[in-house]
Amino acid sequence: MVLANGWNMPVGVTDVSREIHSLHMTIFWICVVIGVIVFGAIFFSLFRYRHSRGHKAAHFHEHTAVEVVWTLIPLLILVAMAVPATATLKSMYDASDAELDVMITGQQWRWRYEYLGEDVAFLSNLATSREAIEGRQAKGEHYLLEVDEPLVLPTGRKVRLLLTSDDVVHSWWVPDLAVKQDAVPGFVNENWVEIDEPGVYRGQCAELCGRNHGFMPAVVRAVEPERFDAWLAERQAAASEAALGLDREWGMAELMEKGEAVYGTICASCHQPDGSGSPPAFPALAGNQALIDDRRRHIETVVNGVAGSAMPAFRGTLNAIELAAVITYERNAWGNDTGDVVQPSAIAERLAD
Secondary structure: OOOEOOOEOOOOOEHHHHHHHHHHHHHHHHHHHHHHHHHHHHHHHHHHOOHHHOOOOOOOOOOHHHHHHHHHHHHHHHHHHHHHHHHHHHHHHOOOOOOEEEEEEEEOOEEEEEEOOOOEEEEEOEOOOHHHHOOOOOOOOOOOOOEOOOEEEEEOOOEEEEEEEOOOOEEEEEHHHOEEEEEOEOOOEEEEEOEOOOEEEEEEEOOOOOOOHHHOEEEEEEEOHHHHHHHHHHHHHHHHHHHHHHHOOOOHHHHHHHHHHHHHHHHHHHHOOOOOOEOOOEOOOOOOHHHHHOHHHHHHHHHHOOOOOOOOOOOOOOOHHHHHHHHHHHHHOOOOOOOOOOOHHHHHHHHHO
16 A cells, blocks of 8 residues: 555544544654664764773663653653553554445455445445456556545544455555544454545455455445445445345346356456456356256355355345346356246345245
8 A cells, every 4th residue: 555655644634534644753763762762872882982092881870860850751642642542542442433334245356345224235346357367558646546436425424434355364454544443254343434534545454364365455435425425326226126126037138148258257366257267266257067967056156155265255245136137147158048938036036945
């Protein structure tokens, strides 16, 4: 992550981030002063009382006054640093009275954002192209720090962030917001943010979480409250429309189109864009006769994962339409050509079991 001016941590766009930066600079200058005094005394003594000028070392011990002084001064310095540090920590951990709650779930290797009580949830995936990653295309300004769906938050409102993980330990880190919080399986950690300025703020996973750890950016787009309310209403309407799609019959073409997009976003990083896989951890899907011949097993594998393997359950990650689409795509892409059409309604029934 590039720091402000290339040298220092960013000031940030929240009150807490500015408090942290101010505390950081205060402690920094205290340390500078201590360093100048201590090393100044050392170098002065080395030069002024050096052996070549005939000076000899003094021999003394158990000087009570000196011992009191060199104990009291560091104690006072620590107290002077602890007072502002404690005030800042109290601000950082006070997530009460939030106007919006967002659940952030780490998944290998993406983030899932759910606006609690608003019926809006989506995945946020790396948007940097595979060609750029492999050096076959020029790297953009935000290489490895761009996503298809950023977390959208309103400015001027306190937002509580609840963090957990579906698999391993992740860490959601956005420096401009002064938020760096671990996402731990089986636990829900808490943080909060109130953004002052509209803009796009970029971060990434800060906990080594597997082979694609470096491809797991966290991007926040802060907008004015009116624009956020309009965006939230649009997403709620889209979610309601998607729910209606469970009751109709989907055609092969539209499922294949949607499934290809889901596969490219979710599955291709492990099973490769051409379905060739990365054995033994990630088996090939192209020509995988075990899945081709057993549709039920294929559905079970995608929906519930495979215990003891790297294959996670996607029932909590993708909705019924997305699951049906990607299974249909896998059963008919790369020459598999089974002709199977898996309907979202069938997946919805499976999820309800």
